[in-house]
Amino acid sequence: MLINNAGIVSGKTTLDLTDAMIERTMQVNTTSHMHTIREFLPDMIANKKGHIVSIASMAGMAGIPGLPDYCASKWGAIAIDESLRGELKKSGHYDYIKTTCICPYYINTGMFEGAKRSFPLYILSPEEVVTRIVNAIRQEEAYVVVPWRGNVIFLTKILPTSWVDRISSVLGISSSMDDFKGRGAMVNRIPGLDLQKIK
Numbered sequence: 001m002l003i004n005n006a007g008i009v010s011g012k013t014t015l016d017l018t019d020a021m022i023e024r025t026m027q028v029n030t031t032s033h034m035h036t037i038r039e040f041l042p043d044m045i046a047n048k049k050g051h052i053v054s055i056a057s058m059a060g061m062a063g064i065p066g067l068p069d070y071c072a073s074k075w076g077a078i079a080i081d082e083s084l085r086g087e088l089k090k091s092g093h094y095d096y097i098k099t100t101c102i103c104p105y106y107i108n109t110g111m112f113e114g115a116k117r118s119f120p121l122y123i124l125s126p127e128e129v130v131t132r133i134v135n136a137i138r139q140e141e142a143y144v145v146v147p148w149r150g151n152v153i154f155l156t157k158i159l160p161t162s163w164v165d166r167i168s169s170v171l172g173i174s175s176s177m178d179d180f181k182g183r184g185a186m187v188n189r190i191p192g193l194d195l196q197k198i199k
Contacts, residue, residue, distance in 0.1 A: 001051045002044075003053040004037075004054050005053075005055045007055065009067070009070045009111055011112075012069075014068045017068070021069065025069040030074075040052075045097065048093075049097070051097070053133070055102050056102060060077060061145075065175075066178070077101075100143075100144065102136065102144050103146065106124065108125055108126065113180070113181045121149065124147065
């Protein structure tokens with residue numbers, strides 16, 4: 001089993017991000033999925049057994065102010081999972097190699113310290129998310145939104161953009177990152193990160 005769980009967040013607006021921050025977010029949250037899948041998938045195919053789990057985010061299902069690079073990277077993670085699932089089905093390997101994509105709301109791990117809840121969602125506990133992930137793997141679910149009520153986001157895809165923007169504002173989605181603090185200095189969270197290069 002392969003679980004792609006690595007993730008980082010900058011929590012900065014488009015103009016406040018640096019090139020290095022953007023590249024690091026994409027490398028860790030998205031590109032790494034491609035590398036690990038390409039490394040382990042051949043053996044799964046050879047053994048006719050495997051499960052690839054992608055920990056994405058609800059932020060990969062909609063753009064959120066203050067999370068442009070993170071949203072883009074998680075959109076990428078979801079797309080990789082969907083493409084892989086299609087490839088496995090097309091090649092006949094999906095009978096014994098499953099994929100599961102997990103899209104949680106903000107989790108109370110410190111990574112999103114300061115982020116706010118937005119109706120009808122709430123800040124998730126790590127225990128709730130882990131339990132849901134384990135159950136999703138056991139049940140071989142392809143796509144999981146945590147919490148379940150988050151599936152309401154799919155309804156927004158059929159609404160006019162102006163409506164979605166208004167709803168996002170009223171429900172607090174567009175302001176959910178206004179007080180973001182995160183875990184502190186990036187240099188303490190990302191090994192090998194040279195702050196001089198991102199200033």
